[in-house]
Amino acid sequence: MQQILIVEDDADLREALEDTLALEGWSYISAGNGQEALLLLKKQPVSLIVSDVSMPVMDGHQLLDSVREHWPGIPMVLMTAFGSINQAVEAMRRGAADYLVKPFEPDVLVKVLRPLLQSRPAAGVESDGPVVDDPASRELLQLAARVAKSDASVMIGGESGTGKEVLARYIHMQSQRADKPFVAINCAAIPESLLEATLFGYEKGAFTGANASTPGKFEQADGGTLLLDEVTEMPLELQSKLLRVLQEQEVERLGSRKTLKLDVRVLATSNRNLRQAVTDGVFREDLYYRLNVFPLAWPPLRERLGDILPLARALLVKHAQRMGVARAPEIHPDAAKMLKQHSWPGNVRELENVMQRALILAGGDPITPRSLVIEQVAVPVTGVPKPELSGGGGEDLREDLREQEYRMILDALRLEGGKKKETAERLGISPRTLRYKLARMREEGFLQEG
Numbered sequence: 001m002q003q004i005l006i007v008e009d010d011a012d013l014r015e016a017l018e019d020t021l022a023l024e025g026w027s028y029i030s031a032g033n034g035q036e037a038l039l040l041l042k043k044q045p046v047s048l049i050v051s052d053v054s055m056p057v058m059d060g061h062q063l064l065d066s067v068r069e070h071w072p073g074i075p076m077v078l079m080t081a082f083g084s085i086n087q088a089v090e091a092m093r094r095g096a097a098d099y100l101v102k103p104f105e106p107d108v109l110v111k112v113l114r115p116l117l118q119s120r121p122a123a124g125v126e127s128d129g130p131v132v133d134d135p136a137s138r139e140l141l142q143l144a145a146r147v148a149k150s151d152a153s154v155m156i157g158g159e160s161g162t163g164k165e166v167l168a169r170y171i172h173m174q175s176q177r178a179d180k181p182f183v184a185i186n187c188a189a190i191p192e193s194l195l196e197a198t199l200f201g202y203e204k205g206a207f208t209g210a211n212a213s214t215p216g217k218f219e220q221a222d223g224g225t226l227l228l229d230e231v232t233e234m235p236l237e238l239q240s241k242l243l244r245v246l247q248e249q250e251v252e253r254l255g256s257r258k259t260l261k262l263d264v265r266v267l268a269t270s271n272r273n274l275r276q277a278v279t280d281g282v283f284r285e286d287l288y289y290r291l292n293v294f295p296l297a298w299p300p301l302r303e304r305l306g307d308i309l310p311l312a313r314a315l316l317v318k319h320a321q322r323m324g325v326a327r328a329p330e331i332h333p334d335a336a337k338m339l340k341q342h343s344w345p346g347n348v349r350e351l352e353n354v355m356q357r358a359l360i361l362a363g364g365d366p367i368t369p370r371s372l373v374i375e376q377v378a379v380p381v382t383g384v385p386k387p388e389l390s391g392g393g394g395e396d397l398r399e400d401l402r403e404q405e406y407r408m409i410l411d412a413l414r415l416e417g418g419k420k421k422e423t424a425e426r427l428g429i430s431p432r433t434l435r436y437k438l439a440r441m442r443e444e445g446f447l448q449e450g
């Protein structure tokens, strides 16, 4: 039985949340703050956490950090205060699976939690699958639907934020395994020391801290699909073990001699040029052939112009629902033009951020260029000339948001002693996204070269 952990200091709200979950027939346990939640997590299995952000003793962000460190497989949804976009943005950056803006209707809560309970976060705008309209994307989706019917391994390429995970989920939903689990693991986000145990599971006492026998992602995905996200970031040693598991379709938990037969279809994604990764010696060639049976790749968003507006609209609807806004606003033709002209280096993820902010800035009115905070903006740093701002206004807010983002990145870098992988992990973004952001910060003179 899956158990949800509710963390909320306001007793009335906690009760309301409990009622909503009970009505769905979901089982739950509750805590009044982050510290109580940690005690419960140590004692009981939990499938999903829904937590308030502002709480005494230990707040939601601190709890999120601790959960990511000790229970990286448990998705966490944060409930943020109305009007506080920064809290929501920060929650996602720190690795929250999703967020809810208070106050929200019970059905919004259910809608956000259900896909997380079924397997992993619904990667698409809704579980209906990827939003596409451009001929190239339609073709890709048709191909993916055909490949889905086989059990072949699929390797999904594409720049960061293009929708690789969304496509993986679509393949699962189109396959014979659709009613079985879809389990995803981000090989870049989990500390190397935990990756092996997370993938293959472990028996109690297998290593310090292994307090209870735990199935790995492979076992969890039995009968269904396992997505190895950013597979090229996996250490070489683990790649060999992965290859063996794939070839033999069986796994042994760490600390156990018992072999478990598995029936798992494997999908993988990478932002890197795979051939290059093989040539560079960071990715095993035999594993490359094993996973790359059927390669698919998203073109960058700037090369599929036909997707931009349908995606922008769908993303507005998604976030309007989350924020309890009854109707998503229209996009003014001038704003639409601006959206189509931007080069979207961060792809759909960047578009999603822009639409999310636009929704708040527009305050219910149609989306105009004034509400589009598109990143071509530099943070004012002493001694560095300030480039022109794009679009038609909201400069102060743009600068604030950018500056805040850069500060968070710099703080995280400092805390992690400059280590990129750990910094990305702390921020809850992929190493590739971090590399891209650092490059931008460098370009804009916010960081020194090197």
Ligand SMILES: Nc1ncnc2c1ncn2[C@@H]1O[C@H](COP(=O)(O)OP(=O)(O)OP(=O)(O)O)[C@@H](O)[C@H]1O
Pocket (backbone or CB within 6 Å): 123, 124, 125, 129, 130, 131, 132, 158, 159, 160, 161, 162, 163, 164, 165, 166, 167, 229, 269, 271, 311, 348, 349, 352, 430, 432, 433
């Ligand atoms: N075609 C699409 N339809 C709907 N939503 C999409 C689509 N493509 C991407 N998204 C949304 O954009 C965001 C990024 O997508 P996703 O996580 O799949 O990208 P990715 O390529 O796996 O990124 P990364 O390389 O950083 O892991 C998600 O919030 C996802 O819901």
